Amino acid sequence: MQSTSPVTPLSLRKQDWAYRYLRERILTGALAPGEQLSQERLATELGISRGPLRDALSRLVIENLVVDRPHQKWMVADVSAADARDVYNGRAALESMLGAAAAQSPGERRDGCDDLLADLLDRQHTAASAGDLAELRALDRRFHDTIYGLADMPASMAALDQLRAKSDRYIALYLADSGRAHASLEEHGRILAALRDGDPEQSAALTRAHVLGGLGPLIGSLDNQPANLTETSNPKN
Numbered sequence: 001m002q003s004t005s006p007v008t009p010l011s012l013r014k015q016d017w018a019y020r021y022l023r024e025r026i027l028t029g030a031l032a033p034g035e036q037l038s039q040e041r042l043a044t045e046l047g048i049s050r051g052p053l054r055d056a057l058s059r060l061v062i063e064n065l066v067v068d069r070p071h072q073k074w075m076v077a078d079v080s081a082a083d084a085r086d087v088y089n090g091r092a093a094l095e096s097m098l099g100a101a102a103a104q105s106p107g108e109r110r111d112g113c114d115d116l117l118a119d120l121l122d123r124q125h126t127a128a129s130a131g132d133l134a135e136l137r138a139l140d141r142r143f144h145d146t147i148y149g150l151a152d153m154p155a156s157m158a159a160l161d162q163l164r165a166k167s168d169r170y171i172a173l174y175l176a177d178s179g180r181a182h183a184s185l186e187e188h189g190r191i192l193a194a195l196r197d198g199d200p201e202q203s204a205a206l207t208r209a210h211v212l213g214g215l216g217p218l219i220g221s222l223d224n225q226p227a228n229l230t231e232t233s234n235p236k237n
Contacts, residue, residue: 006046014048018056021046024134026065026076027172037066037074063165079169081222084215087167092211094160095144099191099207100200101151110195113146117192120146121185128181136175137168143188147195173221174214187213 006021022042025031043053057074060066067075102110120143127136141164148157164171175181187210194202 013052015052015055018046018048018053019059022056023060023065026060027169028133031076033076033078035076037076039074065169079222081219083166084170084218084222087163087170088211088215091160091163091167092208094156094163095148095211096204096208098148098151098153098156098160100204101153102147103195103198103200103203105150105152107198109150110198113150114196117143117146121188121192124185124188128178128185131178133172133175136181137171140171140175147191170218174218177217180214180217184210184214
């Protein structure tokens with residue numbers, strides 16, 4: 001428990017703020033895989049009632065970040081190499097398809113996003129250099145979402161969002177290494193160049209390599225975790 005309770009921003013509902021706060025603690029490992037979550041302790045720590053807390057935890061269950069076990073305490077979901085392989089291969093298939101479709105979108109639409117994508121890439125470099133991982137993850141998502149939005153394939157985007165919700169902890173673990181973060185941004189630059197050129201084959205190949213390129217180092221990181229952190233206890237994963 002922290003020595004001082006965090007303060008709920010006035011601009012957010014208590015359940016929305018509790019969701020964001022707990023989600024970030026899970027992504028950064030402050031709440032570790034397999035850790036039991038006491039509603040009483042968390043409600044006291046956050047200074048909120050159990051109703052908003054349960055709403056926040058239920059949202060985290062949907063994202064496979066928390067496990068709701070009947071008649072037992074809630075628990076932070078485990079991570080595993082097998083789950084990472086499943087999620088990343090699914091992401092690679094969808095993201096390469098969306099990347100190709102984005103490169104085939106009308107040139108004026110791609111040109112309209114060029115300044116935004118260049119700015120997002122610059123801001124990612126700044127965040128990586130400053131070690132601001134939360135900002136880096138947020139900008140990474142905006143960068144890819146802006147590109148994939150050009151594909152105009154909402155059903156595929158919805159399926160991808162489900163996979164990315166499951167992979168957020170893996171992404172956080174991967175980007176925690178500054179060398180990996182900067183290498184990832186170099187790949188972003190090449191993906192942006194392929195988009196500008198309107199080259200669907202190159203866009204698809206670079207996007208697929210970008211997604212799967214992080215899987216090997218990530219598996220290595222998971223293999224070095226304690227055994228109880230890499231065993232999947234949620235049968236739905």
